[in-house]
């Protein structure tokens with residue numbers, strides 16, 4: 630699009646104030662879904678599909694809610710009165726449902742997040758929130774893993790952060806190479822988890838413990 634055309638578009642109010650790029654309106658987004666329905670060979674106007682564009686946009690708002698959120702919102706409320714607790718905190722098996730940025734199809738799995746506080750501890754549910762902030766965007770698993778670790782590292786400034794994600798990618802399961810049983814594991818270790826073998830061992834031991842009450846005991 631040429632610059633004068635772009636300016637005309639802004640003047641016409643087809644883009645909301647404060648957006649850095651040309652963000653389409655919701656109506657334009659629905660039209661795009663209609664176009665895709667026609668493109669795959671279906672009829673967007675038939676009964677069963679009439680409400681589909683609106684439903685798809687609603688679902689997308691949910692799947693990509695992370696674009697409207699920042700991790701600091703959840704990490705800035707810290708508890709400093711934790712009686713000097715400065716040992717490893719591990720939140721495991723956080724459900725992940727994200728979408729790969731190459732195919733826009735889901736990848737699902739679990740995240741395990743550990744950190745060693747440095748005087749500041751955050752509510753456990755906030756860790757799960759931070760995972761969601763980044764998972765609810767278009768992602769690649771490696772980037773997702775690193776972004777979660779970096780956000781916790783920057784805001785809490787802990788002695789160390791470790792993020793491990795295990796996921797199954799629909800783009801690998803049901804298209805392309807079609808390997809439905811394959812799991813991808815990624816990890817990002819910072820601070821003490823990177824520098825100290827004993828801390829890393831402790832993490833692996835805790836991650837390997839049976840988690841459901843009664844299981845394996």
Ligand SMILES: [Zn+2]
Pocket residue numbers: 729730731732733734798800801
């Ligand atoms: Zn993909």
